[in-house]
Amino acid sequence: MSDLRDLYQEVILDHNKKPRNHGKLDDANRELEGYNPLCGDRLTIYLRVEDGVVQAVRFEGSGCAISTASTSMMTEAVKGKSEADVRALFDRFHALVTDKAASGSEDDLGKLRVFAGVSEFPIRVKCATLAWHTLIAALEGQEKLVTTE
Numbered sequence: 001m002s003d004l005r006d007l008y009q010e011v012i013l014d015h016n017k018k019p020r021n022h023g024k025l026d027d028a029n030r031e032l033e034g035y036n037p038l039c040g041d042r043l044t045i046y047l048r049v050e051d052g053v054v055q056a057v058r059f060e061g062s063g064c065a066i067s068t069a070s071t072s073m074m075t076e077a078v079k080g081k082s083e084a085d086v087r088a089l090f091d092r093f094h095a096l097v098t099d100k101a102a103s104g105s106e107d108d109l110g111k112l113r114v115f116a117g118v119s120e121f122p123i124r125v126k127c128a129t130l131a132w133h134t135l136i137a138a139l140e141g142q143e144k145l146v147t148t149e
């Protein structure tokens with residue numbers, strides 16, 4: 001178990017150090033800012049959505065390692081997915097980090113399972129889910145700042 005935990009930690013540290021899809025998306029058609037006042041995580045999600053499918057997603061911002069890694073991995077996980085699939089994936093992810101029994105196959109989460117350890121640190125749940133809340137709100141057409149409070 002501790003080996004697995006080390007591996008998880010490595011993945012998170014790697015994404016924190018080298019965030020994927022970091023930087024502005026020039027042809028974005030949605031853009032939304034999210035803020036977690038508890039930790040100070042602040043990010044902007046850029047999306048290009050066509051026919052209900054996330055064609056491209058990038059982000060800017062600064063936050064703790066958990067929030068940066070979670071945002072980075074989220075951008076990889078949702079690209080090419082429909083809005084409904086993104087929502088279903090977030091439900092699974094949220095269940096994982098809050099340690100609630102998730103329905104469906106664990107495999108659906110893929111690499112996102114590295115965040116399972118977050119459930120032991122309730123204050124970190126908002127760090128791990130900020131990007132997701134912001135993404136879902138952007139998909140719903142919200143234009144106002146998303147905060148976790």
Ligand code: ZN
Binds near residue numbers: 036041063126
């Ligand atoms: Zn944080």
